[in-house]
Amino acid sequence: MIAEALANVEKHGQATHTAVEVRSLGALALINVTDNGGGWASLAAAPGLAGPAGRLRGVDGTMTVSLRSADRPR
Numbered sequence: 030m031i032a033e034a035l036a037n038v039e040k041h042g043q044a045t046h047t048a049v050e051v052r053s054l055g056a057l058a059l060i061n062v063t064d065n066g067g068g069w070a071s072l073a074a075a076p077g078l079a080g081p082a083g084r085l086r087g088v089d090g091t092m093t094v095s096l097r098s099a100d101r102p103r
Contacts, residue, residue, distance in 0.1 A: 033081055034062040041077065042066030 031049060038047050044066030052059045075094070082092040 030081060030085065031060060031062070034060075037077060037081075038062065038064045038066060 031051070035047065035049070038044050042064050044064035047062065047064040050059075050061040050063075052061075078092070078094065084090075085092050
């Protein structure tokens with residue numbers, strides 16, 4: 030998932046900075062990929078994110094896209 034997220038940032042995000050945070054929460058893992066590039070505001074608006082989101086659902090995971098500001102995805 031991390032490699033795919035970074036590939037998407039490189040291919041689509043036009044970011045100059047990307048950060049990856051991985052935290053263990055007991056049996057769960059929280060992966061946060063943040064960039065300063067442009068992009069989509071939601072999973073519904075970004076067809077390329079449907080694949081990773083579906084793979085996460087297949088292992089009882091979730092994927093969330095959020096914005097830091099009005100025009101910058103997180």
